[in-house]
Amino acid sequence: MARKKNRVDLDRDNDIAPGLVAKTKKRLVVASGRSHPDLAHAVARHLGTELAPTEHRTFASGEIYTRFEVSIRGCDVFVVQSFGPPVNEWLMELLIMLDALKRASAKRITVVAPYFPYSRQDKKGRGREPISARLVADLLKTAGADRIMSVDLHAAQIQGFFDGPVDHLFAKPVLLEHFEQGLTGEDRETLTVVSPDMGRVRVADTWSDSLGAPLAIIHKRRDPKVANQVSVHEIVGDVSGRTCLLVDDMIDTGGTIQKAAQALKANGARKVIVAATHAIFSDPASERLQDPAIDEVVVTDTVPLPPERRFPGLTILPIAPLLARAIHEVFEDGSVTSMFGGDA
Secondary structure, rough: OOOOOOOOOOOOHOOOOOOOOOOOOOOOOEEEEEOHHEEEHHHHHOOOEEEEEEEEOOOOOOOOEEEEEOOOOOOOEEEEOOOOHHHHHHHHHHHHHHHHHHOOOOOOEEEOOOOOOOOHHHHHHHHOOOHHHHHHHOOOOOHOOOOOEEEEOOHHHHHHHOOEEEEEEHHHHHHHHHHHHHOOOOHHHHHHEEEEEHHHHHHHHHHHHHHHOOOEEEEEEEEEEEEEEEEEEEEEEOOOOOOOEEEEEOOOOHHHHHHHHHHHOOOOOOEEEEEEEEEEEOOOOOOOOOOOOOEEEOOOOOOOOHHHHOOOOEEEEEOHHHHHHHHHHHHHHOHHHHHHHHOO
C-alpha cells in the first residue's frame, strides 16, 4: 500500500500554491574562509550557530586547498569572505571553496562578501581597460555561487554584473545609530553632511535627510594616469563654523579624505568627522587620517584591520548584526529590502 504524502491544497485567498511537503527541512550553514575569521564567527554567533568545520591549507608552492569536514549536502550555505590584503589570495580561496561546495551538493550557495573585490573597476574610464568587477562576478557565478550579499558597493551597477540575486546592504543604519547617540548638542546644531566628491552626492544626500542637516559637496579632480593622487578644488555649500560629517563608502590610502578635511578646515569648519564603511587603510592611510584637520574617524569592520593600522580617534563599529539579520531574511525567504526602508 502506498504511503500517504503530506499535501498542501490550493489556497487562492492566501496566495498558496498546491504542492507536496518534503520530509527534509531547510538547514542554514555558515562557512568561512581565512580572510576575516573574527567577523565570520560573530555572524555565526548572532545567528545562534557555529561555523562549519573546514580544512584550509596553503602549500609551499602557494596553491590553496579547502575541504569541508562535514556533509553539507542539501544545505543552504552562506560563505563569509571579506577582501582585505592579500585580495587575490582570498579571492582564489573563495573560488575554491565554492567549487568544493558545489561538488558536495550544497542546495544553495550565497557569497557573503562585505567588501566586494575590484569594485572600483566597475567601468571603462579609458580605452583598453578591463571591467574587473564584472570579471569577479563572472568568476563567482562559474565557481558555483547562486547569490551574492555585499555591503555598500562602490557602484550600484555592480548588482547587474552577477547573473543571479544580489543583496546590496547598507552600513548607514549602523553608522547613523552611532552618530545619533554620540554627537553633542552643539555638533547636532551645527552639523553639515559633506560629500567628498560628486560620485557620493546621492549617498550624502540620504544622510542629510536622515540627520536633518544641510549638504555640502567637495569638487575634486583626479589624474587618471596617477593612482591615489587627488587635488581638491572648491567646496559647494557653507561649512564655516560647522561640524562637518564626511561620508564615503571606503578609505583606501586616505588621500581623498585628508585633502577634503584640510579644505574644510581651511574654509572655517569647526570640526571634521569622517564616516566610512570599508576601512581598507593601505599605507599611508593611518598616518594621513591622524592629520590635525580630522577630529574623528568612524568605520565598520567589513575588512579586518590589524592593530598596527589602528590609531587614537578611530572607532570601529561591528557589522556582524546587520549581516546576520540579512542572512536570516534570505534563509527564511523574508525581505531584505524591509531592513532599509525599501531602499535595498
